[in-house]
Amino acid sequence: LGEDAPRYPDRPVPDWYRDAKFGVFVHWGLYSVAGWAPPRRPGEDVPVELEYSHHQYAEWYANTLRIPGSPTAAYHESSFGVGTSYEDLADAWTAERYDPDGWMRLFAACGARYVVPTAKHHDGFCLWDTATTGFSSVHRGPRRDVVAELAGAARSAGLRFGLYYSGALDWHVSHFPPIRSLTDLFTHRRNDPAFARHCFEQVRELVEAHRPDVLWNDIDWPDSAKAAGPYSLAELFEHYYDLVPEGVVNDRWGVPHLGFRTREYRTETGTPAWAWEATRGLGASFGYNRAEDDTHLIDATELVHLLVDTVAKNGNLLLNISPRGDGSLPEAQVARLRELGRWLAAHPDAVYGTRPWHRHAEPVGAPLRYTVRPDGTLNVIALDPAHGDFRLPADLLGRPGAHWGEGAAEIGPDGTVVIPEALRHLPAAVLTLPPS
Numbered sequence: 067l068g069e070d071a072p073r074y075p076d077r078p079v080p081d082w083y084r085d086a087k088f089g090v091f092v093h094w095g096l097y098s099v100a101g102w103a104p105p106r107r108p109g110e111d112v113p114v115e116l117e118y119s120h121h122q123y124a125e126w127y128a129n130t131l132r133i134p135g136s137p138t139a140a141y142h143e144s145s146f147g148v149g150t151s152y153e154d155l156a157d158a159w160t161a162e163r164y165d166p167d168g169w170m171r172l173f174a175a176c177g178a179r180y181v182v183p184t185a186k187h188h189d190g191f192c193l194w195d196t197a198t199t200g201f202s203s204v205h206r207g208p209r210r211d212v213v214a215e216l217a218g219a220a221r222s223a224g225l226r227f228g229l230y231y232s233g234a235l236d237w238h239v240s241h242f243p244p245i246r247s248l249t250d251l252f253t254h255r256r257n258d259p260a261f262a263r264h265c266f267e268q269v270r271e272l273v274e275a276h277r278p279d280v281l282w283n284d285i286d287w288p289d290s291a292k293a294a295g296p297y298s299l300a301e302l303f304e305h306y307y308d309l310v311p312e313g314v315v316n317d318r319w320g321v322p323h324l325g326f327r328t329r330e331y332r333t334e335t336g337t338p339a340w341a342w343e344a345t346r347g348l349g350a351s352f353g354y355n356r357a358e359d360d361t362h363l364i365d366a367t368e369l370v371h372l373l374v375d376t377v378a379k380n381g382n383l384l385l386n387i388s389p390r391g392d393g394s395l396p397e398a399q400v401a402r403l404r405e406l407g408r409w410l411a412a413h414p415d416a417v418y419g420t421r422p423w424h425r426h427a428e429p430v431g432a433p434l435r436y437t438v439r440p441d442g443t444l445n446v447i448a449l450d451p452a453h454g455d456f457r458l459p460a461d462l463l464g465r466p467g468a469h470w471g472e473g474a475a476e477i478g479p480d481g482t483v484v485i486p487e488a489l490r491h492l493p494a495a496v497l498t499l500p501p502s
Protein backbone atom coordinates (compact mmCIF):
# COMPACT_ATOMS: atom_id res chain seq x y z
CA LEU A 67 0.00 0.00 0.00
CA GLY A 68 1.40 3.41 -0.93
CA GLU A 69 2.26 5.98 1.72
CA ASP A 70 -0.93 7.89 0.77
CA ALA A 71 -3.02 4.81 1.44
CA PRO A 72 -5.48 5.60 4.21
CA ARG A 73 -5.23 3.94 7.59
CA TYR A 74 -8.16 1.70 8.40
CA PRO A 75 -9.41 1.06 11.91
CA ASP A 76 -8.49 -2.20 13.60
CA ARG A 77 -11.70 -3.17 15.38
CA PRO A 78 -12.71 -6.42 17.07
CA VAL A 79 -15.89 -8.09 15.87
CA PRO A 80 -18.52 -7.08 18.46
CA ASP A 81 -19.67 -9.74 20.93
CA TRP A 82 -23.32 -9.28 19.93
CA TYR A 83 -22.40 -10.55 16.43
CA ARG A 84 -20.30 -13.47 17.69
CA ASP A 85 -23.07 -14.48 20.13
CA ALA A 86 -25.91 -14.11 17.60
CA LYS A 87 -24.85 -17.11 15.43
CA PHE A 88 -27.94 -17.04 13.17
CA GLY A 89 -29.24 -14.31 10.89
CA VAL A 90 -31.68 -14.06 7.98
CA PHE A 91 -30.63 -12.54 4.65
CA VAL A 92 -33.47 -11.08 2.58
CA HIS A 93 -32.91 -10.65 -1.15
CA TRP A 94 -35.98 -8.67 -2.20
CA GLY A 95 -35.90 -6.17 -5.04
CA LEU A 96 -37.00 -5.37 -8.56
CA TYR A 97 -35.59 -8.75 -9.68
CA SER A 98 -38.26 -10.41 -7.49
CA VAL A 99 -40.97 -9.19 -9.89
CA ALA A 100 -39.75 -11.41 -12.75
CA GLY A 101 -38.45 -13.94 -10.21
CA TRP A 102 -36.93 -16.39 -12.63
CA ALA A 103 -33.65 -18.16 -13.37
CA PRO A 104 -32.81 -21.58 -14.75
CA PRO A 105 -33.40 -23.78 -11.67
CA ARG A 106 -30.54 -25.90 -10.38
CA ARG A 107 -30.71 -28.80 -7.93
CA PRO A 108 -28.02 -29.46 -5.28
CA GLY A 109 -25.01 -30.94 -7.00
CA GLU A 110 -26.06 -29.87 -10.50
CA ASP A 111 -23.59 -27.74 -12.42
CA VAL A 112 -23.30 -26.16 -15.85
CA PRO A 113 -20.20 -25.93 -18.07
CA VAL A 114 -18.13 -22.85 -17.15
CA GLU A 115 -18.95 -21.23 -20.50
CA LEU A 116 -22.65 -21.23 -19.53
CA GLU A 117 -22.08 -20.01 -15.98
CA TYR A 118 -23.42 -16.52 -16.67
CA SER A 119 -25.89 -17.11 -19.50
CA HIS A 120 -27.49 -19.79 -17.31
CA HIS A 121 -26.88 -18.07 -13.96
CA GLN A 122 -28.89 -19.73 -11.22
CA TYR A 123 -29.14 -16.49 -9.24
CA ALA A 124 -32.54 -14.95 -10.06
CA GLU A 125 -31.30 -11.61 -8.67
CA TRP A 126 -28.93 -11.50 -11.67
CA TYR A 127 -31.95 -11.34 -14.01
CA ALA A 128 -31.05 -7.87 -15.37
CA ASN A 129 -27.66 -9.14 -16.51
CA THR A 130 -28.72 -12.58 -17.72
CA LEU A 131 -31.56 -11.00 -19.67
CA ARG A 132 -29.00 -9.08 -21.75
CA ILE A 133 -27.10 -12.18 -22.84
CA PRO A 134 -28.44 -13.08 -26.29
CA GLY A 135 -29.95 -16.54 -26.43
CA SER A 136 -30.02 -16.98 -22.67
CA PRO A 137 -32.99 -18.85 -21.19
CA THR A 138 -33.73 -15.66 -19.23
CA ALA A 139 -33.94 -13.60 -22.42
CA ALA A 140 -36.48 -16.09 -23.78
CA TYR A 141 -38.40 -16.15 -20.49
CA HIS A 142 -38.51 -12.34 -20.37
CA GLU A 143 -39.85 -11.91 -23.89
CA SER A 144 -42.46 -14.64 -23.50
CA SER A 145 -43.54 -13.26 -20.11
CA PHE A 146 -43.41 -9.50 -20.69
CA GLY A 147 -43.45 -9.10 -24.44
CA VAL A 148 -40.94 -7.76 -26.94
CA GLY A 149 -39.64 -4.31 -26.02
CA THR A 150 -40.32 -4.47 -22.28
CA SER A 151 -37.13 -3.55 -20.49
CA TYR A 152 -36.05 -4.80 -17.09
CA GLU A 153 -36.42 -1.29 -15.73
CA ASP A 154 -40.02 -1.10 -17.07
CA LEU A 155 -40.84 -3.77 -14.47
CA ALA A 156 -40.36 -1.14 -11.75
CA ASP A 157 -43.85 0.19 -12.47
CA ALA A 158 -45.34 -3.30 -12.30
CA TRP A 159 -43.97 -3.87 -8.80
CA THR A 160 -46.92 -3.43 -6.42
CA ALA A 161 -45.75 -5.42 -3.36
CA GLU A 162 -49.38 -5.74 -2.34
CA ARG A 163 -48.71 -8.55 0.17
CA TYR A 164 -45.59 -6.98 1.70
CA ASP A 165 -45.81 -7.20 5.52
CA PRO A 166 -42.56 -6.02 7.16
CA ASP A 167 -43.80 -6.65 10.70
CA GLY A 168 -44.99 -10.14 9.76
CA TRP A 169 -41.64 -10.93 8.15
CA MET A 170 -39.66 -9.83 11.22
CA ARG A 171 -41.91 -11.59 13.72
CA LEU A 172 -41.44 -14.78 11.71
CA PHE A 173 -37.62 -14.41 11.54
CA ALA A 174 -37.43 -13.77 15.28
CA ALA A 175 -39.73 -16.75 15.98
CA CYS A 176 -37.39 -18.91 13.88
CA GLY A 177 -34.45 -18.01 16.09
CA ALA A 178 -32.75 -15.36 13.98
CA ARG A 179 -30.92 -12.71 16.03
CA TYR A 180 -30.18 -10.37 13.11
CA VAL A 181 -31.60 -9.65 9.67
CA VAL A 182 -29.84 -8.26 6.56
CA PRO A 183 -32.13 -7.11 3.72
CA THR A 184 -30.81 -5.87 0.38
CA ALA A 185 -30.93 -2.07 0.18
CA LYS A 186 -29.55 -1.99 -3.38
CA HIS A 187 -28.49 -5.00 -5.42
CA HIS A 188 -26.50 -5.05 -8.66
CA ASP A 189 -29.48 -3.76 -10.67
CA GLY A 190 -29.15 -0.36 -8.96
CA PHE A 191 -32.78 -0.25 -7.78
CA CYS A 192 -32.77 1.40 -4.34
CA LEU A 193 -35.22 0.31 -1.66
CA TRP A 194 -34.97 3.46 0.46
CA ASP A 195 -35.86 7.17 0.22
CA THR A 196 -32.72 8.25 -1.57
CA ALA A 197 -31.88 11.66 -2.99
CA THR A 198 -29.33 10.10 -5.35
CA THR A 199 -31.67 8.57 -7.95
CA GLY A 200 -35.31 8.26 -8.99
CA PHE A 201 -34.77 4.53 -9.56
CA SER A 202 -36.12 3.60 -6.17
CA SER A 203 -39.05 1.93 -4.39
CA VAL A 204 -40.17 5.37 -3.17
CA HIS A 205 -40.32 6.97 -6.62
CA ARG A 206 -41.46 3.85 -8.54
CA GLY A 207 -43.43 0.64 -8.04
CA PRO A 208 -44.28 0.07 -4.35
CA ARG A 209 -43.81 3.78 -3.61
CA ARG A 210 -42.70 2.76 -0.11
CA ASP A 211 -39.50 3.25 1.85
CA VAL A 212 -38.91 -0.48 2.21
CA VAL A 213 -35.67 -0.12 4.18
CA ALA A 214 -37.22 2.26 6.73
CA GLU A 215 -40.17 -0.11 7.25
CA LEU A 216 -37.86 -3.12 7.62
CA ALA A 217 -35.57 -1.29 10.06
CA GLY A 218 -38.48 -0.34 12.31
CA ALA A 219 -40.06 -3.79 12.12
CA ALA A 220 -36.76 -5.56 12.81
CA ARG A 221 -35.99 -3.56 15.91
CA SER A 222 -39.58 -3.88 17.16
CA ALA A 223 -39.13 -7.64 16.84
CA GLY A 224 -35.89 -7.47 18.88
CA LEU A 225 -33.62 -8.18 15.92
CA ARG A 226 -30.34 -6.49 15.06
CA PHE A 227 -30.70 -4.80 11.66
CA GLY A 228 -28.07 -4.92 8.92
CA LEU A 229 -28.03 -3.80 5.31
CA TYR A 230 -26.66 -5.35 2.13
CA TYR A 231 -25.26 -2.96 -0.48
CA SER A 232 -23.83 -3.71 -3.93
CA GLY A 233 -20.70 -1.56 -3.95
CA ALA A 234 -19.04 -2.93 -7.08
CA LEU A 235 -21.92 -3.30 -9.51
CA ASP A 236 -24.74 -0.91 -10.33
CA TRP A 237 -26.13 -1.78 -13.74
CA HIS A 238 -28.49 1.24 -13.69
CA VAL A 239 -25.60 3.69 -13.89
CA SER A 240 -23.10 1.56 -15.81
CA HIS A 241 -22.99 0.97 -19.54
CA PHE A 242 -20.91 -2.14 -20.04
CA PRO A 243 -21.82 -5.22 -22.07
CA PRO A 244 -23.40 -7.96 -19.96
CA ILE A 245 -21.15 -9.89 -17.61
CA ARG A 246 -20.44 -13.24 -19.25
CA SER A 247 -17.41 -14.45 -17.30
CA LEU A 248 -15.55 -14.06 -14.02
CA THR A 249 -13.17 -11.70 -15.80
CA ASP A 250 -16.10 -9.53 -16.89
CA LEU A 251 -17.35 -9.51 -13.30
CA PHE A 252 -14.24 -7.61 -12.21
CA THR A 253 -13.76 -5.49 -15.35
CA HIS A 254 -17.31 -4.53 -16.27
CA ARG A 255 -17.66 -2.28 -13.27
CA ARG A 256 -17.19 1.46 -12.64
CA ASN A 257 -14.24 2.64 -10.55
CA ASP A 258 -14.38 6.35 -11.36
CA PRO A 259 -14.64 9.14 -8.74
CA ALA A 260 -18.21 10.08 -9.73
CA PHE A 261 -19.42 6.55 -9.10
CA ALA A 262 -17.37 6.33 -5.91
CA ARG A 263 -19.11 9.48 -4.64
CA HIS A 264 -22.49 8.04 -5.69
CA CYS A 265 -21.88 4.90 -3.61
CA PHE A 266 -20.48 6.91 -0.71
CA GLU A 267 -23.55 9.16 -0.64
CA GLN A 268 -25.96 6.24 -0.88
CA VAL A 269 -24.36 4.33 1.99
CA ARG A 270 -24.05 7.54 4.02
CA GLU A 271 -27.83 8.05 3.61
CA LEU A 272 -28.44 4.51 4.85
CA VAL A 273 -26.05 4.82 7.79
CA GLU A 274 -27.41 8.19 8.90
CA ALA A 275 -31.05 7.16 8.55
CA HIS A 276 -30.92 3.61 9.94
CA ARG A 277 -27.69 3.02 11.90
CA PRO A 278 -27.38 -0.52 10.53
CA ASP A 279 -25.67 -2.95 12.91
CA VAL A 280 -24.12 -4.73 9.90
CA LEU A 281 -22.86 -3.21 6.65
CA TRP A 282 -22.73 -6.10 4.22
CA ASN A 283 -21.05 -4.86 1.04
CA ASP A 284 -20.82 -7.13 -1.98
CA ILE A 285 -18.00 -8.01 -4.34
CA ASP A 286 -15.87 -4.82 -4.05
CA TRP A 287 -15.92 -1.01 -3.78
CA PRO A 288 -14.98 1.61 -6.44
CA ASP A 289 -11.18 1.65 -6.62
CA SER A 290 -11.00 5.46 -6.73
CA ALA A 291 -12.42 5.54 -3.17
CA LYS A 292 -9.58 3.44 -1.78
CA ALA A 293 -7.11 6.34 -1.58
CA ALA A 294 -7.36 8.96 1.17
CA GLY A 295 -9.58 11.94 0.49
CA PRO A 296 -13.21 13.07 0.32
CA TYR A 297 -15.75 10.35 -0.33
CA SER A 298 -13.12 7.75 0.49
CA LEU A 299 -13.98 4.41 1.99
CA ALA A 300 -11.84 5.22 5.03
CA GLU A 301 -13.99 8.31 5.61
CA LEU A 302 -17.16 6.23 5.23
CA PHE A 303 -15.97 3.61 7.74
CA GLU A 304 -15.01 6.35 10.22
CA HIS A 305 -18.44 7.96 9.88
CA TYR A 306 -20.15 4.58 10.24
CA TYR A 307 -18.31 3.57 13.40
CA ASP A 308 -18.87 7.04 14.92
CA LEU A 309 -22.63 6.58 14.45
CA VAL A 310 -22.72 2.83 15.13
CA PRO A 311 -20.05 1.95 17.74
CA GLU A 312 -21.16 -1.71 17.81
CA GLY A 313 -21.37 -1.87 14.03
CA VAL A 314 -19.59 -4.54 12.03
CA VAL A 315 -18.69 -4.88 8.35
CA ASN A 316 -17.90 -7.92 6.23
CA ASP A 317 -14.86 -8.66 4.05
CA ARG A 318 -15.98 -7.59 0.56
CA TRP A 319 -14.76 -3.96 0.35
CA GLY A 320 -11.50 -4.58 -1.50
CA VAL A 321 -9.40 -2.94 1.21
CA PRO A 322 -7.41 -4.21 4.23
CA HIS A 323 -10.27 -3.63 6.64
CA LEU A 324 -12.82 -6.26 7.51
CA GLY A 325 -14.96 -7.48 10.33
CA PHE A 326 -16.21 -10.99 9.60
CA ARG A 327 -15.19 -13.07 6.59
CA THR A 328 -17.84 -14.47 4.26
CA ARG A 329 -18.31 -17.87 2.58
CA GLU A 330 -20.99 -18.05 -0.13
CA TYR A 331 -22.40 -21.59 -0.52
CA ARG A 332 -19.14 -22.76 1.04
CA THR A 333 -17.83 -23.58 4.50
CA GLU A 334 -14.51 -23.48 6.32
CA THR A 335 -12.52 -26.72 6.45
CA GLY A 336 -11.48 -26.32 10.09
CA THR A 337 -12.04 -23.84 12.91
CA PRO A 338 -10.50 -20.49 12.00
CA ALA A 339 -9.65 -18.07 14.80
CA TRP A 340 -11.43 -15.25 12.95
CA ALA A 341 -15.17 -14.57 12.87
CA TRP A 342 -16.80 -15.70 9.64
CA GLU A 343 -20.24 -16.17 8.17
CA ALA A 344 -21.62 -18.90 5.93
CA THR A 345 -24.36 -17.66 3.63
CA ARG A 346 -26.64 -19.40 1.13
CA GLY A 347 -30.17 -19.44 -0.20
CA LEU A 348 -32.65 -22.15 0.69
CA GLY A 349 -32.36 -23.15 -2.96
CA ALA A 350 -29.70 -22.23 -5.53
CA SER A 351 -30.78 -18.59 -5.77
CA PHE A 352 -30.88 -15.62 -3.38
CA GLY A 353 -33.61 -13.81 -5.29
CA TYR A 354 -37.02 -15.45 -5.63
CA ASN A 355 -37.03 -18.06 -8.39
CA ARG A 356 -40.51 -19.27 -9.34
CA ALA A 357 -38.89 -22.14 -11.28
CA GLU A 358 -37.61 -23.71 -8.03
CA ASP A 359 -39.71 -26.35 -6.26
CA ASP A 360 -39.20 -28.45 -3.12
CA THR A 361 -36.59 -30.59 -4.85
CA HIS A 362 -34.35 -27.56 -5.31
CA LEU A 363 -34.36 -26.59 -1.60
CA ILE A 364 -32.10 -27.76 1.22
CA ASP A 365 -34.13 -29.86 3.66
CA ALA A 366 -34.68 -28.90 7.29
CA THR A 367 -32.38 -31.58 8.76
CA GLU A 368 -29.53 -30.43 6.51
CA LEU A 369 -30.26 -26.87 7.63
CA VAL A 370 -29.82 -27.83 11.30
CA HIS A 371 -26.60 -29.66 10.44
CA LEU A 372 -25.38 -26.63 8.45
CA LEU A 373 -26.04 -24.29 11.39
CA VAL A 374 -24.40 -26.60 13.96
CA ASP A 375 -21.38 -27.32 11.75
CA THR A 376 -20.91 -23.60 11.04
CA VAL A 377 -21.18 -22.58 14.71
CA ALA A 378 -18.81 -25.39 15.76
CA LYS A 379 -16.30 -23.84 13.32
CA ASN A 380 -16.57 -20.35 14.88
CA GLY A 381 -18.98 -19.08 12.24
CA ASN A 382 -22.44 -17.54 11.91
CA LEU A 383 -25.07 -18.72 9.47
CA LEU A 384 -26.78 -16.00 7.41
CA LEU A 385 -29.60 -17.91 5.71
CA ASN A 386 -31.38 -16.22 2.84
CA ILE A 387 -35.12 -16.06 2.24
CA SER A 388 -36.49 -14.92 -1.13
CA PRO A 389 -39.77 -12.98 -0.94
CA ARG A 390 -41.92 -12.97 -4.07
CA GLY A 391 -42.43 -9.65 -5.88
CA ASP A 392 -45.77 -9.18 -4.08
CA GLY A 393 -43.99 -9.46 -0.71
CA SER A 394 -45.31 -12.91 0.24
CA LEU A 395 -42.81 -15.49 1.46
CA PRO A 396 -42.51 -18.82 -0.38
CA GLU A 397 -44.26 -21.37 1.82
CA ALA A 398 -41.67 -24.12 1.27
CA GLN A 399 -38.94 -21.73 2.42
CA VAL A 400 -40.92 -20.64 5.48
CA ALA A 401 -41.55 -24.29 6.43
CA ARG A 402 -37.80 -24.98 6.51
CA LEU A 403 -37.08 -21.82 8.47
CA ARG A 404 -39.72 -22.80 11.05
CA GLU A 405 -38.28 -26.32 11.35
CA LEU A 406 -34.84 -24.87 12.04
CA GLY A 407 -36.42 -22.51 14.56
CA ARG A 408 -38.10 -25.39 16.39
CA TRP A 409 -34.78 -27.17 16.84
CA LEU A 410 -33.08 -23.96 17.93
CA ALA A 411 -35.86 -23.18 20.45
CA ALA A 412 -35.32 -26.60 22.04
CA HIS A 413 -31.48 -26.31 22.08
CA PRO A 414 -30.61 -22.60 22.47
CA ASP A 415 -27.56 -23.22 24.70
CA ALA A 416 -25.95 -25.45 22.08
CA VAL A 417 -25.68 -22.46 19.73
CA TYR A 418 -26.25 -18.93 21.02
CA GLY A 419 -23.37 -17.36 22.91
CA THR A 420 -21.12 -20.41 22.46
CA ARG A 421 -17.55 -20.50 21.25
CA PRO A 422 -15.69 -23.29 19.48
CA TRP A 423 -13.98 -26.15 21.29
CA HIS A 424 -10.42 -27.08 20.29
CA ARG A 425 -11.89 -29.21 17.49
CA HIS A 426 -15.23 -28.87 15.76
CA ALA A 427 -15.78 -32.56 14.95
CA GLU A 428 -14.15 -35.99 14.99
CA PRO A 429 -11.82 -36.81 12.08
CA VAL A 430 -13.49 -40.20 11.81
CA GLY A 431 -16.35 -42.01 13.49
CA ALA A 432 -19.57 -40.58 14.87
CA PRO A 433 -20.90 -37.37 13.28
CA LEU A 434 -20.39 -35.13 16.32
CA ARG A 435 -19.98 -31.35 16.55
CA TYR A 436 -18.74 -29.47 19.59
CA THR A 437 -19.52 -26.05 21.04
CA VAL A 438 -18.64 -24.58 24.42
CA ARG A 439 -21.02 -22.56 26.57
CA PRO A 440 -19.88 -19.42 28.44
CA ASP A 441 -19.71 -21.45 31.69
CA GLY A 442 -17.40 -24.04 30.08
CA THR A 443 -20.05 -26.71 29.61
CA LEU A 444 -19.25 -28.76 26.50
CA ASN A 445 -22.08 -29.43 24.02
CA VAL A 446 -21.54 -32.74 22.23
CA ILE A 447 -24.00 -32.47 19.34
CA ALA A 448 -24.85 -35.79 17.67
CA LEU A 449 -26.04 -35.27 14.11
CA ASP A 450 -28.70 -37.71 12.91
CA PRO A 451 -29.18 -39.50 16.27
CA ALA A 452 -31.49 -41.98 14.50
CA HIS A 453 -28.28 -43.69 13.37
CA GLY A 454 -27.98 -44.83 16.98
CA ASP A 455 -25.46 -44.95 19.76
CA PHE A 456 -21.98 -43.58 19.37
CA ARG A 457 -18.64 -43.82 21.16
CA LEU A 458 -17.29 -40.84 23.06
CA PRO A 459 -13.72 -40.00 21.97
CA ALA A 460 -10.97 -40.98 24.39
CA ASP A 461 -10.36 -37.45 25.65
CA LEU A 462 -13.97 -37.25 26.85
CA LEU A 463 -14.14 -40.65 28.54
CA GLY A 464 -14.81 -40.59 32.26
CA ARG A 465 -15.97 -36.97 32.38
CA PRO A 466 -18.78 -37.06 34.95
CA GLY A 467 -22.20 -35.47 34.76
CA ALA A 468 -23.11 -36.15 31.15
CA HIS A 469 -26.71 -35.11 30.44
CA TRP A 470 -29.28 -35.11 27.67
CA GLY A 471 -31.27 -31.99 28.54
CA GLU A 472 -33.20 -33.09 31.63
CA GLY A 473 -31.99 -36.64 32.10
CA ALA A 474 -28.61 -38.13 33.00
CA ALA A 475 -26.94 -39.86 30.08
CA GLU A 476 -26.12 -43.57 30.09
CA ILE A 477 -22.48 -44.07 29.03
CA GLY A 478 -20.92 -47.52 28.97
CA PRO A 479 -17.38 -48.25 30.26
CA ASP A 480 -16.14 -48.27 26.66
CA GLY A 481 -17.63 -44.83 26.06
CA THR A 482 -20.69 -46.03 24.19
CA VAL A 483 -23.38 -43.39 24.58
CA VAL A 484 -26.94 -44.69 24.43
CA ILE A 485 -29.19 -42.18 22.63
CA PRO A 486 -32.64 -42.16 24.30
CA GLU A 487 -35.45 -43.25 22.02
CA ALA A 488 -37.20 -39.91 22.58
CA LEU A 489 -34.31 -38.06 20.91
CA ARG A 490 -33.75 -40.26 17.92
CA HIS A 491 -36.22 -38.42 15.65
CA LEU A 492 -34.36 -35.11 16.01
CA PRO A 493 -32.04 -33.63 13.36
CA ALA A 494 -29.46 -33.43 16.16
CA ALA A 495 -29.33 -34.40 19.84
CA VAL A 496 -27.26 -32.49 22.40
CA LEU A 497 -25.28 -34.22 25.15
CA THR A 498 -23.78 -31.84 27.71
CA LEU A 499 -20.61 -32.43 29.74
CA PRO A 500 -20.00 -30.09 32.69
CA PRO A 501 -16.78 -28.06 32.65
CA SER A 502 -13.79 -30.36 33.24
Ligand SMILES: CC(C)[C@@H]1NC[C@@H](O)[C@H](O)[C@@H]1O
Pocket residue numbers: 123125126284330345352
Ligand atom coordinates in the same frame (compact mmCIF):
# COMPACT_ATOMS: atom_id res chain seq x y z
C1 LIG B 1 -23.92 -13.92 -0.91
C2 LIG B 1 -24.94 -13.07 -1.67
C3 LIG B 1 -24.93 -11.72 -1.03
C4 LIG B 1 -24.57 -13.03 -3.15
N1 LIG B 1 -23.38 -12.25 -3.35
C5 LIG B 1 -22.93 -12.19 -4.74
C6 LIG B 1 -24.08 -11.64 -5.63
O1 LIG B 1 -23.66 -11.58 -6.97
C7 LIG B 1 -25.29 -12.52 -5.48
O2 LIG B 1 -26.32 -12.04 -6.29
C8 LIG B 1 -25.74 -12.54 -4.02
O3 LIG B 1 -26.15 -11.23 -3.65
